[in-house]
Amino acid sequence: MRKDVIFLNIEKTVLEGKDEEIFEFTALRIHDGQLPESCCFFVCQEQPYNPEAYSIILPQDSIGVLSLPEYRQKIRDFFDDAVLVSHCDASYLRILERALNAPFPNIAWDTTELARIFFPSLHHYQLPYLAEELRLSGEGELNIHPSEQKVHLIWKLFEACRNKGLGFDLSFFDQAQAFLAGWSGKSFFDDLRREIIRQFPDRRIQTDLVLSPSPEGLFAQSQNSDQKIPDSLKWISESFSEGGILEQSLPGYECRPGQTKMAQLIAEGFISAHHVVIEAGTGTGKSFAYLIPSLWFARKTGRKVVVATHTIPLQEQLQKKDIPMLAKVLPFSFRTSVLKGKGNYCCLKRWLSCLTNPQEIAGQDQKLAVLSTLVWLRETRTGDIQELSKVPGLMSIWPDLSADNELCNPGKCSKSGVCFLLRARKKAEEADVLIVNHSLLFSDLKTDYNVLPEYHHLVLDEAHQVYQTALQNLGSELCFEVLTRTLETIYRQSGANFYTTTKLRLESFRFTAPVVSWDIFAQRLDNIPELCLNVLTQGKELFQLLEAILGLERTFRFVSRHTSLSWWSPLLVQFENLIGRLKSLVAVMQSLTSVLNGEEADEVEELSYVINTHQRELQEIQDTLALAINIADPRQVTWLERSSRLYLKTSPLEVSDILKEKIFSRLDTVILTSATLSIANSFNHFLQDIGLPLTTKTAAVDSPFNFDAQMQFFVLNKGLNAVHSDEEKVDVLSELILNVAERMQGRTLVLFTAHKLLRETYADLKPRLTKLNIDTLAQGIQGERTTLLETFKRNPKSVLLGANSFWEGIDIPGETLSCVILVKLPFWPPSLPLIEARSEFLKAQGRDPFREFLLPEAVIRFKQGFGRLIRSKEDRGFVILLDDRVIGKYYGRYFLSSLPIRTHFRADDRQLFQKISDWKFRELM
Structure with a gap:
């Protein structure tokens, strides 16, 4: 580096006896890799935006308190002609500038941005996480003043980014150049490039794609065809038994009767070609219980087994943890x-x-x-x-x-x-065993099995999600942005598109395939710009009208009675006009293909492929519109939904017949497993929902955990149900969470059923928890799910507020999570379009939608939320339900009898807090 670099950190802190905002400032000045000087002080702000109201408190009060203006020149001299490097501290740096009443003209780099670029596969970029993942901390830093430790880490992170960049060839910097303009880090890249040229003048410049070398062949796993695969079905149960290969090969493995039973049932299902439904309690070890029989059967018979999971974390666990472990253990190789x-x-x-x-x-x-x-x-x-x-x-x-x-x-x-x-x-x-997710599985069904390779044996893990996933994937949706993107790939006034590219290549096509009537082709091609613009104009008008119909609501379901309203006729006209214009465009695409029929030149075949693809995309949009407009069909639902944009959606209301035809009748064996499939010890609801006969082989495998000894379950008497106004609910809920979190020192997950209540609770709770030095994390406010979970795991002194997606698929073993609060019983809001429509459909058939649909769905979700607490034999803690309907309503027994505990406590908030305090005291003894 030609210039000195100053690594700095500015953050809020608290000094004893000070109520006003205090900012701790620490900086190191590095010259040629050495540390000639550093500084550390506290900026005390007594009145906002008044430079004379700032003062400096030096460490250990060695000099006392100075007004910031008196110290201004020394700080500016310290910063003179150096590059400033911080980690996410740009806003606090502005505070220092404001306090000094002088902007810093220095070049400034942010190691958060640099780390995101040079280490793009890390989960997140908080400094403690980066220090651990990149091994930045050293033993020599243990004696450094705490205020300087963070700055040393920023220095080391900066060096890690720089050293990695020094390993790249110059083509990296050539390709990056076009994206650097206007970014403060551009000078970092420029400096790296100069340093590479100086240090490595002979380093070659690669002109093509620079990719990671592929592993030898397609598979890292080898497979020996001469290996003897165990013949006996008995080998499966022996593998899981005491003294079996798992216990011999895996340190800490414990034989679990439930896991052995599950594996045996699955192996029998494969061999005898019948379907099996297994509810496996938490801790059963279900992934090994289905992977070992699947791998054994696939290698023994040569028949592929597909394993489908719902969540990405489980897919990642199978791929990166379970399968590599089994590759070392099993007596045969596999792919x-x-x-x-x-x-x-x-x-x-x-x-x-x-x-x-x-x-x-x-x-x-x-x-x-x-x-x-x-x-x-x-x-x-x-x-x-x-x-x-x-x-x-x-x-x-x-x-x-x-x-x-x-x-x-x-x-x-x-x-x-x-x-x-x-x-x-x-x-x-x-592959012998192929791992996919539920969505890809249903995409395969929707395209008549054109996505996945042929298979006849399937394991459906997280099977409680199958019905909902089928509804989502077997339906259709359209937004204006998708319509626009589809049309602009065909024609747009600027940028690459089918029309322009094809026009430019016409002369080349004439030379390659002179027998084709290219003049006719060109005449028909010239219809495309006007037709595309017509479709876009009509689409814009349709979605503007849909926006007006939706108004400020998040969802709006179309029903038959709407046909008598004033907006229905104009909407119908818009739909029909858009469908008509799409048909005209599709007809032109078909006419282009007809000109090319019979020509086998590669370039013409490729052109035909592109045209057919565009035609298929347009036809899918047309089909979605035709489905959406058919609101009289009682077996489907059409609605509007606003998320990041406005969607027009359609879905079937019943998928059992589709699942029966497309999966269960076609495949030899389907294994369905989850921790939550039964309701009050019955599988009937699940079997009926997905189209399996009630005679299907089912089994419930108990968890090896002792829930009654490891946890306590509380139902709060007169919880939120006794509170009527939304404002009161927020007050009561915040107060309760605050008291629980204070006693638990964070370590708490709160599960909501409504995002609005979550957001309002967060706003009320966060400043109160901050005073207790407890972090508050909230879904939809501070990032996506994975980031929030990682942050929570790294700082147990936190409270995490989550909604629907946090009720399942979360695995936080150990003391990090010691308390789960369930705000309400998780009934789906009856006004949601799919829920409302399916309830009406069942009612029209003379069935009870609450007993047959809403209640079973709520019980399954309740079991999922309850199961977030105990994930290992060492876990301890509380589950607290704030909804006393589980006691006062007749249906409460379905919730309670579906849990893996024999007892629960009913308490008011005072008794609850005392129980928590007593339990925590006993834990510490």
């Missing part, structure tokens, strides 16, 4: 693979288009996300976005980088040799 939807994989052809058209990337966050991707592609072997940290800006550019593109034709792509999607599909074809 496994994970296949995900096209949208998960980076398309290298589209990536190159991004690099050559940087002007299409708008916004600083998006540009920095491109730089993160540039580094990641040099390291990834899968091209799977799940490896890539969800940095700001990434998800907005990913649709333009992913392989989820109807024009994608990997077999004929110039990058097919290194295509991530093609590689994943090839591995899927050759």
Whole structure:
């Protein structure tokens, strides 16, 4: 570095006897890698925005208290002609500038941004996490003053980013250059480039894609065809028994009768070709219980087994933990693979288009996300976005980088040799056990089995989600942004598109395939611009009308009585006009294909493929509109839903017949398992929902945990149900959480059923918990689920507020989570379009929607939320339910009898707090 670098940290702190805001400032000045000087002081702000009201308290009060203006020159001299480097401290740096009444002209770099770029696969970028993952801390820093430890970590993080950058060839910096303009970190990249040229003048410049070398062959796992696969079914149970291969090979493994029983039932299902439903309590070890029989059966018979999970964390656990463990244990080799939807994989052809058209990337966050991707592609072997940290800006550019593109034709792509999607599909074809998610499984059904390789044996884990996933994936949806993107790939006034590209290639086509009537083709092609603009104009009018109908609501369901309202006729006209204009465009596409029929030249075949793909996309939109307008069909529902944008959605109301036809009748064996499938010891609701006969083989495998000894379950008498106004609910709930969290020192998860109540509770609770030095984390406010969970695990002195997606799929063993508060019984709001429509459908058949639908769904979700607490034999703690309907209503017994405990306590808040205090005291004894 030509300049000195100052690493600094400014953060709020508390000094004894001081009530006003105190900011702790620490800085190190580095010259040629050495530390010639440092400074540390506290900035005390007595009155906002008045420079004369600031004072400095030096460490240990060695000099006493000085007014900040008296110290201004020394600080400015310390900063003179140096680069300022901080970690997410830009806002606090402004505070210091304001206090000094002097802006800093220095170049400033943020190690948060640098770490996101140079280490793009980390979960998040909080400094303690980075220090652990990158091993930045050293023993010599233990004696450093606490105020300087964080700054030393920033220094080391900066050096880690710089050292990694020094290993890149100059093509990296050439490709990055177009995305650096306007960013303060540009000078960091410029400095790195100069240093590489100086230190490594002979380093070659790579002109093509720079990717991680592929592992030898398609599989890291070898497979020996000469291996003898155990013949006897008895081998399965012996593997799990005392003295079996698992106990011999895995330290700490304990034989669990439930796991052995489950594995035996699954193996019998595979051999005898029948379906099996198994509820496996928490701690059963169900992944091993189905993986070992699946791997054994696949290798013994040569028949592929597909394992489908609902959540990504479970998929990751199988891929990165369980399967590598079994590869070392089992007496035979095997091949496994994970296949995900096209949208998960980076398309290298589209990536190159991004690099050559940087002007299409708008916004600083998006540009920095491109730089993160540039580094990641040099390291990834899968091209799977799940490896890539969800940095700001990434998800907005990913649709333009992913392989989820109807024009994608990997077999004929110039990058097919290194295509991530093609590689994943090839591995899927050759795998003995293929791991997918529920959504991809249903995409395969929807496309008549054109997504997954052929299989006849299926394991459905997290099977309690199958019905809802089927509803979501077998329905249709459309938003104006998707319509626009589809049309703009066909024609737009600027940028690459089908029409412009084809026009430019016409002369080449004439030369390659002179027998084709290219003049006729060109005449028909020239109809496309006007037709595309007509469709877009009509689509815009339709969605403007839909916006007006939705108003300020989040959802709006279309029903038959709406046909008599004043807006229905104009809406019907808009639908019919858009469908008509789409038909005209589809007809032109068909006419283009007819001109090309019979010509076998590669370029013409590729053109036909592109046209057919566009035609199929347009037809799907047309089909969605036709479904949506048919609101008289009692077996389906149409509604509007606003999230990040407005969606028009349709869904079937019953999927049992579809599942029966597409899955259970077609496959030899389907194993369905989850921790929550039965209700009051009965599987009937689940079996009827998914289309299986009541005679299907079922089993409940108890958890090995002693829930009555490990936890206490409290039902709060006169909880939130006794409170009527929303404002009172927030007050009561905040007060209760505050008292519990204070006694538990954080370590608490609060599960809500309504986002509105969650947000209001967070606003009221956060400042009160902050005074107790307890962090408050909230879904939808401070980041996505994975980031919140990682933050919670790293700081147990936290309270985490979560809604629907936090009721399941969360695994936080140990003392980090010691208390779960369930705000209400998790009934779905009856006004949700799907819930309302299905309830009406059941009622029309003379059935009771509450008993047959709403209650069973709530019990299953309740069991999931309850199960967040005890995840291992060492876990201890409380589950607190604030909804006393479980006691006062007749249906409460279904909730209580579905839990793995024999006793529960009913208490008011005073008794509850005393119980917690007594229990915590006993735990400490």
